[in-house]
Amino acid sequence: MTARIGVVTFPGSLDDRDAQRAVRLAGAEPVALWHRDQDLHQVDAVVLPGGFSYGDYLRCGAISRFSPVMETVIEQARGGLPVLGICNGFQILCESHLLPGALTRNDSLHFVCRDQRLRIENTSSAWTNAYRPNQEITVPLKNGEGGFVADERTLDELEAEGRVVARYLDLNPNGSYRDIAGISNAAGNVVGLMPHPEHAVEPLTGPSTEGLGFFASILKQLVNA
Numbered sequence: 001m002t003a004r005i006g007v008v009t010f011p012g013s014l015d016d017r018d019a020q021r022a023v024r025l026a027g028a029e030p031v032a033l034w035h036r037d038q039d040l041h042q043v044d045a046v047v048l049p050g051g052f053s054y055g056d057y058l059r060c061g062a063i064s065r066f067s068p069v070m071e072t073v074i075e076q077a078r079g080g081l082p083v084l085g086i087c088n089g090f091q092i093l094c095e096s097h098l099l100p101g102a103l104t105r106n107d108s109l110h111f112v113c114r115d116q117r118l119r120i121e122n123t124s125s126a127w128t129n130a131y132r133p134n135q136e137i138t139v140p141l142k143n144g145e146g147g148f149v150a151d152e153r154t155l156d157e158l159e160a161e162g163r164v165v166a167r168y169l170d171l172n173p174n175g176s177y178r179d180i181a182g183i184s185n186a187a188g189n190v191v192g193l194m195p196h197p198e199h200a201v202e203p204l205t206g207p208s209t210e211g212l213g214f215f216a217s218i219l220k221q222l223v224n225a
């Protein structure tokens with residue numbers, strides 16, 4: 001049976017269509033989920049896409065966290081539902097307390113848009129198991145509030161438990177503590193990532209097809225479950 005992966009659209013979401021496309025290219029069926037709908041339509045996993053949900057008012061992700069769809073996502077993620085938050089989705093996951101820490105204004109105080117090299121450091125999460133350990137990939141990055149911050153104890157805990165999923169290489173684009181580009185929860189079903197793997201899935205548009213691994217991983221995970 002084809003895996004069904006929900007992609008949530010909030011008012012102001014930008015990358016929902018690209019996320020759906022990446023899901024399809026990986027071999028799963030994308031299911032469009034709407035922010036006002038509490039029903040997840042029995043999807044096997046959920047992607048919270050990038051963008052400017054609710055216009056980034058208050059703080060990025062601060063309002064989306066209270067949307068009806070997130071009530072169900074939060075409850076089911078605590079029960080093991082795989083959830084990937086990309087950029088604005090990562091911000092929503094931190095605001096929801098499904099992931100620790102927060103995403104703050106880039107240290108440059110400018111919006112940053114570039115192709116970014118990363119190292120995938122945790123290949124046991126639901127969303128990264130198709131990568132080789134320490135595989136280096138290049139995917140686009142574009143954000144204004146991408147600086148990952150947390151207290152020292154939380155950072156040490158994330159490192160000790162192998163929950164730093166991806167780290168920036170070459171250049172830290174936003175001042176993230178310890179060059180952190182993505183993290184997972186303790187169970188490994190919830191992953192937040194600041195760069196955009198869904199924009200690196202086809203040779204025609206580049207910069208690589210190395211983002212596809214996140215979507216291939218969840219398929220692998222669901223098939224083996």
Ligand SMILES: NC(=O)CC[C@H](N)C(=O)O
Binds near residue numbers: 049050088146
């Ligand atoms: N690409 C994105 O999802 C951007 C997220 C958010 N609006 C920011 O600027 O940080």
